[in-house]
């Protein structure tokens with residue numbers, strides 16, 4: 199299992215992965231191909247996000263791919279926190295292919311993402327999840343997350359917030 203950056207070679211595999219998701223709930227949303235004219239346009243937009251253009255802080259996106267180059271999970275690492283990310287989004291967002299859940303892949307991709315955070319020099323990594331997302335909370339706790347105060351959104355949604363000291 200390895201982390202790889204999105205590139206044109208992954209077009210078909212990325213599109214296949216998308217088909218298995220309810221598109222409106224694709225997580226992380228930065229991997230959602232909807233609304234792009236083609237894969238090249240998506241890659242261009244991703245490049246802009248990686249540079250931190252517009253409303254985005256610099257971020258890096260990776261696929262978790264297996265030995266047969268199948269995408270198993272996806273992760274988005276935000277290099278800095280804004281007020282929104284400090285309360286709701288955190289540094290790292292991840293999602294696992296629906297048919298590959300409950301096999302330890304979220305735990306693995308978060309561990310690999312934390313190593314990337316080390317390379318980026320992020321010393322305190324914030325990872326968050328909705329209070330009803332038991333699988334994500336367990337994934338965070340298994341990677342050493344220490345819980346901070348929750349944040350409550352205007353609609354009452356409770357966001358659990360965890361720090362990882364590196």
Ligand SMILES: CC(C)(COP(=O)(O)OP(=O)(O)OC[C@H]1O[C@@H](n2cnc3c(N)ncnc32)[C@H](O)[C@@H]1OP(=O)(O)O)[C@@H](O)C(=O)NCCC(=O)NCCS
Pocket residue numbers: 225291292293294295298299300301302303304305306326327328331332333334336337
């Ligand atoms: C949440 C999600 C990432 C978990 O991925 P996963 O690969 O199934 O997680 P893992 O297999 O690494 O499991 C980690 C732990 O959570 C538990 N777990 C996973 N899904 C669970 C669920 N739906 N209910 C209860 N526990 C769950 C596992 O059993 C494991 O705990 P254990 O070691 O004590 O058995 C995955 O369900 C997903 O992609 N969901 C949609 C996107 C999302 O919610 N992303 C996170 C945003 S914060």
